[in-house]
Amino acid sequence: MKIFEKAPAKINLSLDVLHKRADGYHEVEMVMTMVDLADRIEMQELARDTIIISSQAGYIPLDEKNLAFQAARLIKDRYDVKQGVYIHLDKQIPVAAGLAGGSSDAAATLRGLNRLWNLNIPMEELRVLGAELGSDVPFCVTGGTALATGRGEKLEHMASPPQCWVVLAKPPINVSTSEIYGKLNAREIKSHPSTANVLSAIRNKQFDQLCGNLGNVLEEVTLDLYPEVRHLKECMQRLGADGVLMSGSGPTVFGLVSKEAKVPRIYNGLRGFCKDVYAVRMLT
Ligand SMILES: C[C@@](CO)(OP(=O)(O)O)[C@H](O)COP(=O)(O)OP(=O)(O)OC[C@H]1O[C@@H](n2ccc(N)nc2=O)[C@H](O)[C@@H]1O
Ligand SMILES: Nc1ncnc2c1ncn2[C@@H]1O[C@H](COP(=O)(O)OP(=O)(O)O)[C@@H](O)[C@H]1O
Known part of the structure; x- marks a missing residue:
């Protein structure tokens, strides 16, 4: 079978x-x-x-x-x-x-x-x-x-977050999760994300509140080690994604986008310099 x-x-x-x-x-x-x-x-x-x-x-x-x-x-x-x-x-x-x-x-x-x-x-x-x-x-x-x-x-x-598009872009580098956690210990965490605000944005299906509260303490470590990830984040913001964050220990950056019409511009803009780009939906 x-x-x-x-x-x-x-x-x-x-x-x-x-x-x-x-x-x-x-x-x-x-x-x-x-x-x-x-x-x-x-x-x-x-x-x-x-x-x-x-x-x-x-x-x-x-x-x-x-x-x-x-x-x-x-x-x-x-x-x-x-x-x-x-x-x-x-x-x-x-x-x-x-x-x-x-x-x-x-x-x-x-x-x-x-x-x-x-x-x-x-x-x-x-x-x-x-x-x-x-x-x-x-x-x-x-x-x-x-x-x-x-x-x-x-x-x-x-329950699932408010439905939206997710544009993912991975620069051509491999990041070691244990190295990123390890390097986090040596530094002071400057700002912690508000988990409570993210949870309430999801529960109340508030897309703007969700985008405004995305946060990842591992981001600073990876962004300092790999400037191309910072560059990718800035590009995604400039291209018009509503909320942008690095996923996990990186290096993939994702952008949340509520309007489908905005997706091709962001996707094509990123594809200009990054091979691994995907435009997908959140799974509900
Ligand atoms: C950072 C995150 C966020 O979702 O994802 P990725 O970036 O890997 O996708 C996870 O915490 C990764 O989870 P996972 O990749 O399953 O980690 P593991 O295999 O258990 O551990 C890999 C390494 O990360 C460190 N690690 C992992 C999880 C954790 N809570 N604390 C840690 O310090 C461990 O010391 C280990 O050396
Ligand atoms: N089935 C698998 N798919 C991808 N990577 C795997 C798999 N099994 C073991 N690995 C190893 O696990 C490591 C982490 O891979 P992956 O799970 O894709 O990354 P991440 O934890 O960052 O999301 C890689 O170094 C890879 O060689």
Whole structure:
């Protein structure tokens, strides 16, 4: 049997870091949502007890370093599954971009194998398993829109943000999440985003209030390290996006746009100097 799962990208509408914890992770407060840019994952049962990963993308690991491989191994070990699986990753989400492509692949693999092998694992248990693979994986298991706390694994789901277009642009650099968190410790956080204002903008479907309160404390670190990300942000603002922010640890910058008529100008303006540009909808 063969099944398919969609693995959408996430964006952080706000990202605050409260403090560094004893276990080395950072206590965060993030508002996350999914956008309609997704990897497509095919899973096919194998009689032989093995995990095989393939992908059309030449730049991701296909061995045990792949997060989909790790998800499959975790579920096989934990539920004593003797069958194997062939997993093909049709990558559409740019890699190491701050869009959780790998985490979403891992989450989709957990959901898919739960179906393929009729394991009937409840969603909450899948999220707990996901936390063993990465901080963003529990959110990616259920998706939607959520307030994420702890190291990202404690989730409070909510209604989707006011509908709008999301223009994503990724400059051609790879950013290491651990390096960005690491460099944040050495500096004083100048201003924290208001998570409460972002939550209330979402609950009341106030698009302007949402745009005015977007904030990410990791942005300053990445923008100082990579001036091209700052440049991209300024361009997106100048081209007329209503709200602009870097997603996660970067380097992808997203712009929220309420009027569809404005999207082509922003998209084409960015494409002039950036290859990876996408105009997508938020997933409701
Ligand atoms: C920054 C965020 C925002 O959504 O996303 P990305 O930029 O990766 O997409 C996440 O917090 C990233 O989540 P994820 O990429 O799953 O992180 P993990 O694999 O768990 O950890 C990668 C590295 O980041 C650091 N890390 C991660 C999460 C956290 N709350 N505190 C941390 O200090 C860890 O020390 C680790 O070295
Ligand atoms: N299935 C996967 N897709 C993308 N990257 C993966 C995958 N599995 C492992 N990785 C590795 O994970 C790292 C982070 O990738 P990704 O999840 O795309 O970034 P981010 O956490 O910034 O959103 C990359 O260095 C990549 O080599």
